[in-house]
Each structure stands twice: as C-alpha cells, then as structure tokens.
Amino acid sequence: MIDAVARAPLLATEHLLLRELRADDARAVAVRAGDRKVARYLIAVPTPYPVSLAARWIAGRQAWWPQGRGITLGIVRRNEPDELLGSVSLRRFVRDRRAELGYWLGTDAWGRGFATEAARALIDFGFREMNLQRIYAQVLAGNAASCRVLEKLGMQNEGMRRRHIRKGKQLHDVVLYGILRDEWSA
Numbered sequence: 001m002i003d004a005v006a007r008a009p010l011l012a013t014e015h016l017l018l019r020e021l022r023a024d025d026a027r028a029v030a031v032r033a034g035d036r037k038v039a040r041y042l043i044a045v046p047t048p049y050p051v052s053l054a055a056r057w058i059a060g061r062q063a064w065w066p067q068g069r070g071i072t073l074g075i076v077r078r079n080e081p082d083e084l085l086g087s088v089s090l091r092r093f094v095r096d097r098r099a100e101l102g103y104w105l106g107t108d109a110w111g112r113g114f115a116t117e118a119a120r121a122l123i124d125f126g127f128r129e130m131n132l133q134r135i136y137a138q139v140l141a142g143n144a145a146s147c148r149v150l151e152k153l154g155m156q157n158e159g160m161r162r163r164h165i166r167k168g169k170q171l172h173d174v175v176l177y178g179i180l181r182d183e184w185s186a
C-alpha cells in the first residue's frame with residue numbers, strides 16, 4: 001500500500017545514524033558526491049555537481065519510501081547528525097522481492113569501515129522489514145574498495161556483465177555481487 005506520509009526509519013549503528021535525507025543536505029551531496037574521486041564510480045553524478053541537481057536527487061529519493069520503491073538514507077556520525085557524510089540505499093523491485101544496494105561516502109569519511117557498517121545495517125533492515133529474498137549490487141569494474149565492502153558484507157561475486165552500463169561517453173564492465181535471504185540468515 002502506498003502511504004504518502006510514511007517516514008523512512010532511523011537506523012543506528014555503532015558509530016553512525018542512518019537518517020532520512022533532508023532538503024538542507026543538498027550542499028553536502030553536491031560537494032561530497034560531486035568530488036571526482038567519488039563521482040567516478042557513480043553512474044549519474046557529474047563533476048562538478050550543481051546544488052540544484054543534488055536537491056532534485058534528494059527530492060526523488062525522499063519519495064522512494066512512501067511510494068514503496070525502496071529507501072535512501074543519509075549517513076551521519078552519531079554525534080554530528082546534521083553533517084551528511086554520504087548515503088546508502090536499496091532500490092526495490094517488489095514483484096521479484098529483490099533490491100539493489102547502493103552507497104557512497106565523501107572522501108574524508110573513507111577508510112573507517114563506515115560504508116560496511118552502514119550497508120550492513122540497511123541489508124539487515126531490507127531482509128527483516130522489506131520482504132526481500134535477494135539484495136545485490138553492481139560495481140563498475142576497477143572499483144576495488146567497493147568490491148571489498150561487498151565481500152566483507154558476505155556477498156557472493158556473481159560474475160561480470162561486459163560493457164553493461166554507460167557512464168559519460170563510455171560503456172563500462174560491471175561486477176555483480178549478491179546475497180540471498182537464506183545466506184543472510186545463516
């Protein structure tokens with residue numbers, strides 16, 4: 001059922017809060033996701049990333065949860081809930097009971113285990129609360145840090161799709177990872 005007023009949940013992990021995105025996160029999204037080192041591995045993020053475009057991205061993602069299309073949460077430190085570090089998301093395909101995991105973090109938050117911590121919490125939420133049988137991710141070939149995150153999350157490498165996704169003017173190979181509900185619950 002579609003519930004137009006439903007609020008996305010707040011999830012807490014050891015170091016982080018995963019909270020709803022807010023309109024006033026637009027500048028942080030533009031600066032942090034628009035950084036060349038981050039945007040190079042995201043499909044639709046330009047460098048530089050205009051704040052107006054980031055604001056539109058936020059509004060689009062805020063609509064996912066009330067419409068049952070998935071969830072996108074902002075990643076913040078527990079003691080600094082206003083300062084957005086990045087985001088983590090599940091894009092849901094209801095009929096197939098699966099969702100695609102996505103995430104990014106600003107470079108100043110890299111290397112502390114935050115992506116793994118945030119994604120693990122959202123995977124747990126997805127299997128517990130969103131009636132999913134499968135969660136998967138698609139990584140642009142060469143993104144070793146993201147592959148490592150997915151391996152730490154217990155996802156299996158499911159192979160590669162060659163020249164599968166266009167980013168800018170180029171077609172990229174994509175590495176596939178996935179985890180099934182049974183594997184997660186074990």
Ligand SMILES: CC(C)(COP(=O)(O)OP(=O)(O)OC[C@H]1O[C@@H](n2cnc3c(N)ncnc32)[C@H](O)[C@@H]1OP(=O)(O)O)[C@@H](O)C(=O)NCCC(=O)NCCS
Binds near residue numbers: 110137
């Ligand atoms: C991918 C990303 C979210 C990782 O964030 P993070 O918080 O630094 O990740 P974590 O600290 O949880 O784990 C990163 C792991 O990758 C490893 N790693 C980092 N850079 C690496 C590299 N170049 N080659 C191999 N491993 C690497 C780290 O050592 C760590 O593994 P370890 O815990 O075994 O040491 C971050 O780099 C990012 O935002 N990248 C750009 C956007 C992106 O790629 N999004 C995902 C799209 S699929």
